[in-house]
Amino acid sequence: MPPSVQTRREKQKAELRSELVEAAHKLVQEEGYEGLTIRKLAKRVGYAPMSVYSYFADKQDILFALAEDAFETLARRIEEHSSDDPIEALQAVMTEYAAFGLGNPNEYRTVFMTEKTRLPEGRSYEDMEEGNPAMKVLISRVEACVAAGKLQGDPRAIATMLWAVGHGTISLLITFPFYPFGDPQAFVKRMCDLTLATLSTQNVPPLTETPVNC
Amino acid sequence: MPPSVQTRREKQKAELRSELVEAAHKLVQEEGYEGLTIRKLAKRVGYAPMSVYSYFADKQDILFALAEDAFETLARRIEEHSSDDPIEALQAVMTEYAAFGLGNPNEYRTVFMTEKTRLPEGRSYEDMEEGNPAMKVLISRVEACVAAGKLQGDPRAIATMLWAVGHGTISLLITFPFYPFGDPQAFVKRMCDLTLATLSTQNVPPLTETPVNC
DNA sequence: ACACCATACCGTACATGTACGGAAAGAATT
């Protein structure tokens, strides 16, 4: 079908939106995270403050757009760190994930530490999972481990459990920077090893099932 | 020493502070979490809005005071759920901790999911650890397990790792309520079992040390 | 050509957290 008026308009709207995201990005770079305010952002692109709301539902939405960019960078960085050994490749995911979280605490927080009361704009959780490129890599590398016989069970369940461990570790490190975790990277590695050690010795059933014992 | 003027004043100040906390508590009960505003709170106790700041550094400080109350309740609830078997007693901590987090997401968030840039009022992390009664119980039950030979290694390190796992699990459940974790309690149990299984098979060195293997 | 309407943008207004300086009152010191 030819580019209708409708689609041209949508394209223009998308362009303006990404222009706003870019401006927001610069603002954060220049003035830090809390230097990003709706009014400043609007002034930057020559709009009235309220006009920003034509492109973003609320401020959270802007932060989320920024964070999504960051997570694409993360995914790329993860894919640069791979290995022939599927377990090592999996460990690399955790390591890079942790390095990213510790290096970009604000982005990490907006994506993983603010409640998702509503999924953003009618997406299912699957879209969300596919939407987060980092999570996508995690799952695929878990699948590789399962395929290689290094892990056994349901890949999604394994990935979710790894996610929980990784997230717990990173978010504690971010939230309690003064707590004596020792070297952050070492702590991450320990947690990661701990989890993989057990996961590799047992079959992991899918998540919907309730475990048998007790 | 006799109660000086100084101490009487401090006592009165503390009373007024807890009066404010109580009022805040009622406000939250009546109007929900975001119904708690400085202005409403001040009006409730007959002060001008700014006077609240004589008793609390900022709004976060109020939320924290509320959350501390909640965590004392949690600690009491945990101590009601014990067991002769130290491992079971430890599992009970995790179970109650999870139930609490899922049942009081707001309190959980303010305590464990908002950055602690500064420790509140010159406390060390140890005070903070001692200050959180739930964490205190966790550590003591870990120590019991170590004493009974069910776990081996540094109790603080073990407790911290358990904390990381528990926190990761709970905060994901809170943050992504729509993600298909399956039954929350079952997921928590799985994570807990997973961790304890491995921890029980290996010696856990203190946190300050870096693990030997690469 | 005309009326209609969706869309994009804006102006105003409000509730909120909180910085700042001031006032009042009581304690401490002289």
Place this chain on the structure above:
DNA sequence: AATTCTTTCCGTACATGTACGGTATGGTGT
């Protein structure tokens, strides 16, 4: 008793997020 200091409380002011309604502009249907 007079003065100075400290503590408590407040009034004002500002930046912020955002709700609401208005307006203009350009495309659509008659």
